[in-house]
Amino acid sequence: MEVVVVPTKKDGSELVGGAIAELLTRNPEAVLGLATGSTPLGVYDDLVRRHNDDGLSFAQAKGFALDEYLGLPAGHPESYRAVIQREIADRVDFAAGSVHGPDGWAADIAAACTDYEEAIDAAGGIDLQILGVGTDGHIGFNEPISSLASLTRIKTLTEQTREDNARFFDDDLAQVPTHVLTQGVGTILRARHLVLLAWGENKAEAIQATVEGPVTSMVPSTALQLHPHATVVVDEAAASLLGDREHYKWTYANKPAWQGV
Numbered sequence: 001m002e003v004v005v006v007p008t009k010k011d012g013s014e015l016v017g018g019a020i021a022e023l024l025t026r027n028p029e030a031v032l033g034l035a036t037g038s039t040p041l042g043v044y045d046d047l048v049r050r051h052n053d054d055g056l057s058f059a060q061a062k063g064f065a066l067d068e069y070l071g072l073p074a075g076h077p078e079s080y081r082a083v084i085q086r087e088i089a090d091r092v093d094f095a096a097g098s099v100h101g102p103d104g105w106a107a108d109i110a111a112a113c114t115d116y117e118e119a120i121d122a123a124g125g126i127d128l129q130i131l132g133v134g135t136d137g138h139i140g141f142n143e144p145i146s147s148l149a150s151l152t153r154i155k156t157l158t159e160q161t162r163e164d165n166a167r168f169f170d171d172d173l174a175q176v177p178t179h180v181l182t183q184g185v186g187t188i189l190r191a192r193h194l195v196l197l198a199w200g201e202n203k204a205e206a207i208q209a210t211v212e213g214p215v216t217s218m219v220p221s222t223a224l225q226l227h228p229h230a231t232v233v234v235d236e237a238a239a240s241l242l243g244d245r246e247h248y249k250w251t252y253a254n255k256p257a258w259q260g261v
């Protein structure tokens with residue numbers, strides 16, 4: 001695992017935008033794993049800027065969302081399908097039909113989950129997966145005690161996560177769905193590069209556990225420790241509880257330039 005401590009969210013977003021631009025330049029057909037929530041928004045803004053100013057193209061790339069709410073009307077602005085379209089897909093030049101998400105409106109939810117796994121496989125797997133982290137350590141919507149080998153399936157949100165996400169639903173807990181479809185921890189671990197981002201003090205405990213705690217399904221983000229290429233990009237506040245923070249900073253500042261992130 002590599003931990004990159006950046007001064008600000010903007011620096012981290014640009015760093016990750018740069019890594020994605022480099023991937024797309026090397027492999028224009030790259031498959032991107034797209035997260036929703038607040039954390040990746042700066043990365044999407046950075047990618048849009050690179051698309052507009054530098055001609056970065058997504059025309060041959062594909063995207064797969066991590067998760068989707070169940071129970072929202074189709075087209076609801078906070079459905080993750082709508083969020084992904086609004087925040088990134090519609091702002092760059094992805095080809096029509098090349099950005100996918102789990103189908104939270106399917107009549108057969110179990111089949112929709114299997115189909116999603118198959119679609120990711122058929123695309124050749126995810127090259128770079130962007131991840132946020134919940135205050136309880138969830139990745140995707142894999143809440144505590146999610147199997148670390150799990151695949152795309154239905155999950156129940158914890159009260160904590162629903163409270164955290166109420167800000168997207170007029171601060172009204174009653175409007176926040178209770179169930180979701182999410183890529184499993186095992187699905188996420190199959191991506192070739194995991195890039196987990198966290199900003200702000202309220203993520204500091206989750207980041208400390210992710211990086212320095214024992215691997216446990218109680219904190220699903222600790223599964224990153226099992227991945228051969230995981231990068232954790234955090235601002236100073238999110239890094240504030242890391243015991244070896246200064247060592248991670250020194251390591252990053254002194255790594256060989258050819259390594260990239």
Ligand code: F6R
Binds near residue numbers: 038132133134140141
């Ligand atoms: C979103 C997702 C979640 C969020 C997490 C953090 O697709 O899978 O794991 O990344 O809930 O959310 P924010 O970024 O809003 O703090």
